[in-house]
Structures are given as C-alpha cells and as structure tokens.
Amino acid sequence: QVRLVESGGGLVQAGESLRLSCAASGSTGSITAMGWYRQAPGKQRNLVATITTTGRTVYADSVKGRFTISRDNAKNTMYLQMNSLKPEDTAVYYCNANSKVVPFSFWGQGTQVTVSS
Numbered sequence: 650q651v652r653l654v655e656s657g658g659g660l661v662q663a664g665e666s667l668r669l670s671c672a673a674s675g676s677t678g679s680i681t682a683m684g685w686y687r688q689a690p691g692k693q694r695n696l697v698a699t700i701t702t703t704g705r706t707v708y709a710d711s712v713k714g715r716f717t718i719s720r721d722n723a724k725n726t727m728y729l730q731m732n733s734l735k736p737e738d739t740a741v742y743y744c745n746a747n748s749k750v751v752p753f754s755f756w757g758q759g760t761q762v763t764v765s766s
Contacts, residue, residue: 651675651755653744658760661734665764669729671744671757677725679749685718685729687740687762694743698729711737734764 657669673680684699698708698718706718715734720727727744744757 650750651677651680651746651748653746653755653757655742655744655757655760658742658762660763660765663735663764663766665734666730666732667734667762668731669742669744669760669762671727671729673725673727673746676748676750680725680746681749682747683720683727684745685727686743686745687738688743688759689740692740697742700727731762734762736764736766738762739764 652674654672655669657667659667661667682699682701685697686694687697688694696709697712698706698716700706700718700720708716715732717730739762741759741761743759746755747753748755
C-alpha cells in the first residue's frame, strides 16, 4: 500500500503563489509516475501535471508556464509550485501515485486551493 498526504493549500489572491506538497509513505519503492489532479465544485477531476521517476513532466494547457511539478525521490515527496494563480485555479487538489502494487493507483485526501479575485 501507498499512503499519500497533501499539504500546502490555502486561500490566496489572484496573482499570488502557493506550493503544494505530497508526502508518500508505505511501499514507496513501488511508485512510478506521480501526478496532481484537481476538482472544482460540480466538475470532474482533471489532470494538472504528472512526473515520472526520471523527471519527465506533462502539464495541462491551462497551467503551462505557471505551474511546476517536481519530486524528491529521496524524500518520497512531490511538489507543485503554483505561480500567477487565477480564480479558475480554485479546486481541491489531489495527489496521485501509480504503483506496481495493487490497486496500482493511489490517491491522497486532497487539499483545498482557493484563489480570490
């Protein structure tokens, strides 16, 4: 099993920055790609960014140039640096880890990010 715990969410004004963290524990050696997803009220959960064990990244078009995903494999921690935040970035942000162990995908509990205009 893999346990994921997010932190770093909060309330900020448009244009400000936040950094989210996702700490993994348990069978961390089984983790392959990790990613951040977000879900706004009444909407489906969408990909924000993903990162492989070798640091290859993919971003949603809506966050390219503003958000940066990174991971510290030694600390079993993933980060999401969010700059130039917009009200439309308001959502619950979830950490995800793909793993070689059943059930092969794990989720954190989510952290709320609210951006006021």
